[in-house]
Amino acid sequence: MSLESLLDEQAAAASPGAGQPRKQSLTIEEALEAAAGVTQAEVKASASSLRQHGKPVNVRASRMIHTSSGALPTQPNFGGRRDLGATHSDRLSTASGFSHAGSTRRVKTAGSAMGASTKSSSMGRTRGSKKLFESTDVSYRKDRASMSSAGATGRVGTALEGQSRSLNFVLPKTLIPERHEVAERWPIVPNLLRARKLNSFQSLKDEGVYYDEGNKNWCKTVFPSWQPGSRADALMLRKWTNEAIDDFNASQPKANVLEDMKGAQEILTMAFHELTRQVLISCRERGDLMSELWNSQTVLFAKALEISDADLHRTYLKLEEAEQKVEEAKQAALDEKINQVLKSRKTEDENEAMKKDLKDLRRKLDRYGGEDRGSPDAATSSGARRRSRFASQKMDTRAAAAAAARVDSASKPSSSDRRASKDSDGEDPRAKATAAAAMRKGRRASTRTSVVLSNLDEKQSIIANFQKKEDSLAEENTMLREMLASVKAEFVDLQRELIRLEQVETEVLELTGRAEYAESRFEDISDQMRSMTPRPERNFGAVGVDNDEIDTQDLMDILNDALDEPKYRDMPPESLTSMLLGQTDNGVPLQPYMSFRGCLEPIVLSSSAKLSRKKLEDSLKSGDLENLEEVCPHEVILLMQRALRDKFEVISFCNFLCGIDACSNPIDPEYFGSLAHMEIPRHEVLSMIKNGSLPTAERVTMLGEDQRRMRREIQDSRDTLKRFMQTEQRKEIARKKREQQQRKMKPLDNFLADLENGDLSKCKSFIGLGNGSDVPSFLRFHGKIPVTKKSKRETEKMTKEIWKAKLDWEQKTGDQFYLIDFVYVYLKDMVGIQSSIAMEGYNFVFSLKKYSYDVDCELFLKILTGEVMEEVYLEQLDLQKSIEKLMVTLDRVSNKKETGFIDKSELKQAMQSFFSVGQPNGKQTTRFDELLEKLNKEQPLAKVDYRRLLSEDEDFNQGPFMECVREQMLIERIEYFKELENLIYEETNYDEKCDEEQVRVALLQINPDLSKVELRKKLQSCFPKGVEMTTVALALSTLKRGATKLSNVLAQKKRGKRGARGSVIVG
Structure with missing residues (x-):
């Protein structure tokens, strides 16, 4: 029986048809029997033999790591401890499990550079009871979502994905305990197995896949992997190491620092061994080097x-010796104290015995004294006995010397005895003998008493000496206790210092190992960098949205984190864009419905299977929601209706309701909708993700193209700079030529310069300019001319009369005169002879210069010197009439009649439109603000008296507002022609000659709204018929006479059309 038929049978058993009972899944014995063709008895026999050895009956019982060079049996469970870190007795050898192959060949894998689609295969091991990761096993959903077609999706870290690779060496066995392994499980047979056309059950075992009979699941070990070469293996190894160290710190009692360090070394050895296996997949020499370095570090650590x-x-020996000395001192003090107590007790016993002897003696004395009680000596002897008894009672509390004295006094015969003896001299001899015998007995008793008292004195002195010795021993014990406390404190300090030294030693070893590893790593990386092209960084391109609120760095960080996340690495750019923006794939935002995220996940995953993912998608695609009303909550049904109305994309919307993304991973709230607040268009984010996820080869190609483009731009910039330098040279030459022409000043300019440099108030006479042809006719005179000072009113009156006479003359005769020539005609008609004409002319020019702060005087003087054309005066007159007409019109509209007063705010809006403030070829905002300031200064009220605003006083002075209007017009005209001159020079490359096309381009640049008719008139005036080239100065002089819209004012006046609107320089 082939594997494909076996998988078909089990898939049919796992998914029965309608009305058919579900078949029970095949056990591992049945699967082996069906695949290998063995009998049931042989399978049971092999299973029973495996059970006898304490191993479960599954593929794990005989699992092997298969490579191209053979099969390697797996490592048994290390130690035998139930929990990691439970004991320190079983430690790893410093070099256990490491591969010491002497070969220096590179590992030849099926594609040494692991791409995003190449995944690591894993060893087929059975899961222990304790899982490393406590997440819900939803791998079968990923299998259904991503393995429906032939081939795998290529997600990193997913079991049964990628292609197996062949190694030409044997990988070392893993040291990770089996109870810490991680496996992926499927309740049904994955379609990928059929798609890969595995033709035997042995192929499954080669891939690390086995069937778990207890849980009825198909399993594949993910960690530790069979060929651990992916990034997911490194992440799971890090998580296992952290959890193992946490369990070790939480469960192991910290009794011995060195033993604890050895236990932690075991965990790190297992982790580093697994890391070496992962490195061996890509580079065998690097793995061997890591193994040797770790062995060396372990040996150093063990030596330390x-x-x-x-x-x-x-x-510890020193401490024990000190403690032994302290104990010996304590024992000696205790023995001494016991001896003193024994001696004191012995003394007390002797005292008691002596007291008993004394009592016996007293009783004997009393007995002997009782025999002579009736004799005269009885009273004497009884008195003596009483005194002796009294003395013996006092001996217990007084000193021995005082007791002995009393005894001696008692032993001497009393006066009564002596008297009795005297009285008895004449008595019976028998009585005398008795008395003498009694006296002898008393003397003997006194002698014995004195001996006893002396013995008591000796005993008392001995007791006093013992008490002194006891006090000295107590002091010595106190001193010894203090010494013991100081020794203990010193021992604690020594222990702390030892611990600190051990920590310093550990840190030094760690830093030394790191330094050695860093040095070797640096050398390897340096060699690698010298032999390979560096990998360029991601280039997301420029953000196509000009929004100051967008934090570009934050945007780049989010995109980099998302592309570096393993579970999003193979997600399509459109789906990743939708997730980051919190939208469906067709751009409908899901942020307002975040409360519904994953709301159908419990229903879809429930064992009742009332709602499946396919049924949900079909219902939304067809728009039939009636069959979902019994399963889904009412709020979710309303959301589905809105989704149908707003045309949500079905697949992404179903993923949102089920709480998974496009790669069947749980939706991560950290990334979902993380770019929604930036309001970046979807196509911009999609373009950035596509640019950032380009392969390294394409990025290198793009960098090469950018480099070539930048080189071209640099070369173009160099050419532009070269042309710019040449243009600057021509410009400098043209400037020097203009300065030379300006140095050739006319006589009138020299006369005005002398007036400007001198003091006008002290000027009393002039020297005539002569009769040269370059001297104006009304100033031709040789000699000295007296100064006749004119007032400002007389000067302005004369200028107005000259203008009026000139306009009337031209209107009558039709002849046109330059103003400088007409002044001579006017003065000749007024005074007659040349000397008077010259005197009036010089004094008139002197007055114009003196009162040049007035606009009328300044304008007349500039026209005489040729700096400004005569048309400016006409334009100013027309501008004043246009402003007056504007104010009258505004008064009629606002007040229904001419009242002479208009609202200031309305006037401001009207003038803003009239002067085209802020628009191309219009008045600048700053100058308009200056006009408003003059207006507020002259007319501070809310209503403006425009008649008074436009009128002149008796000295022909206008108000600040109109003076400012005319002055700004003059300045703007000068600036206009200065800019026009620069544009013409730029077109001619600062050559003094220009043609018609160059002037045309300059005029259109400075005034794009210029009509074709006006442009043709200006060009015809500069370039008459037959003239192709002219100088820049002549062209500007011609344009100054007819460059404005009022160039035909004279013809309009002849026709009576004097109401044409004037403006600031329009072109």
């Missing part, structure tokens, strides 16, 4: 621990 253990042992 041995040295530390020896130092600690010596410290």
Whole structure:
């Protein structure tokens, strides 16, 4: 039976048809029997033999790591401890499990550079009872979503994905305990197995896939992997290491620092061994180097621990010796104290015995004294006995010397005895003998008493000496206790210092190992960098939205994190864009419905299977929601209706309701909708993600193209700079020529310069300019001319009369005169002879210069010197009439009649439109503000008296507002022709000659709204018929006479049309 038929049968058993009972899944014995063609008895026999050895009956019982060079049996469970870190007795050898192959060949894998689609295969091991990751197993959903077609989706870290690779060496066995392994499980047979056309069950075992009979699942070990070469293996190894160290710190009692360090070393050894296996996949030499470095570091660490253990042992010996001395001192003090107590007790016993002897003696004395009670000596002897008894009672509390004295006094015969003896001299001899015998007995008793008292004195002195010795021993014990406390404190300090030294030693070893590893790593990386092209960074391109609120760095960080996330690495750019913007694939935002995220996940995953993912998609595609009303909540049905109305994309919307993304991963709230607040268009984000996810080869190609483009731009910039330098040279030459022409000043300019440099108030006479042809006719005179000072009113009156006479003359005769020539005609008609004409002319020019702060005087003087054409005066007159007409019209509209007063705010709006403020070829905002300031200064009220605003006083002075209007017009005209001159020079490359096309381009640049008719008139005036080239100065002089819209004012006046609207320079 082939594997394909076996998989078909089990898939049919796992998904029965309608009305058919579900078949029970095949056990592993049945699967083996069906695949290998063995009998049931042989399978049971092999299973029973495996059970006898304490192993479960599944593929794990005989699992092997298969490579191209053979099969390697897996490593048994390390240690035998139930929990990691439970004991320190079983430690790893410093070099256990590492591969020490002497070959220096590179590992030849099926594609050494692992792309996004190449995934690591894993070893087929059975899961232990404890899982490393406590997440819900939803791999079967990923299998259904991504394995429906032939081939895998290529997601990193997913079991049964990618292609197996062949190694030409044997990988070392993993040291990770089996109870910490991680496996992916499927309740049904994955379609990928059929798509890969595996023709035997042995192929499944080669891929690390096995069937778990207990849980009825198909499993594949993910960690530790069979060929751990993916980034997911490194991430799972990091998580396992952190959890193992946390469990070790939480469960292991910290009794011995060195033993704890050895236990932690075991965990790090297992982790580093697994890391070496991962490195061996891509580079065998690097893995061997890592193994050798770790062995060396482990040997150094063990040597350091041995040295530390020896130092600690010596410290422990010193401590034990000190404690032994303290104990001996304590025992000696205790023995001495016991001896003193025994001696005191012995003394007390002797005292008691002596007291008993004394009592016996007293009783004997009393007995002997009782025999002579009736004799005269009885009273004497009884008195003596009483005195002796009294003395013996006092001996217990007084000193021995006082007691002995009393005894001696008692032993001497009393006066009564002596008297009795005297009285008895004449008595019976028998009585005398008795009395003498009694006296002898008393003397003997006194002698014995004195001996006893002396013995008591000796005993008392001995007791006093013992008490002194006891006090000295107590002091010595106190001193010894203090010494013991100081020794203990010193020992604690030594322990702390030892721990600190051990920590310093550990840090030094760690830093030394890091330095050695960093040095070797630096050398490897340097060699690698010298032999390979560096990988360029991601280039997302420029953000196509000009929004100051967008934090570009934050945007780049989010995109980099999303593209670096393993679960999003293979997600299509459109789906990743939708997730980051919180939208469906057709751009409908899902942020307002975040409360519904994953709301149908429990229903879809429930065992009742009332609602499946396919049924949900079909219902939304067809628009039939009636069959979902019994399963889904009412709020979700309303959301589905809105989705149908707003045309949500079905697949992404179903993923949102089920709580998964396009790659069947749980939706991460950290990334979902993280770019929604930036309001970046979808196509911009999609373009940035596509640019950022380009392969390295394409990025290198793009960088090469950018480099070539930048080189071309640099060369163009160099050419432009070269042309610019040449243009600057021509410009400098043209400037020097203009300065030379300006130095050739006319006589009138020299006369005005002398007036400007001198003091006009002290000027009393003039020297005539002569009769040269370059001297104006009304100033031709040789000699000295007296100064006749004119007032400002007389000067302005004369200018107005000259203008009026000139306009009337031209209107009558039709002849046109330049103003400088007509002044001579006017003065000749007024005074007659040349000397008077010259005197009036010089004094008139002197007055114009003196009152040049007035606009009328300044304009007349500039026209005489040729700086401004005569048309400016006409334009100013027409501008004043246009402003007056504007104000009258505004008064009629606002007040229904001419009142002479208009609202200031309305006037401001009207003038803003009249002067085209802020628009091309219009008045600048700053100058308009200056006009408003003059207006507010002259007319501070809300209503403007425009008649007074436009009128002149008796000295022909206008108000500040109109003076400012005329002055700005003059300045703007000068600026206009200065800019026009620069544009013409730029077109001619600062040559003094120009043609018609160059002037045309300059006029259109400075005034794009210029009509074709006006442009043709201006060009015809500069270039008459037959003239192709002219100088720039002549062209500007011609344009100054007819460059404005009022160039035909004279013809309009002849026709009586004097109401034409004037403006600031329009072109």
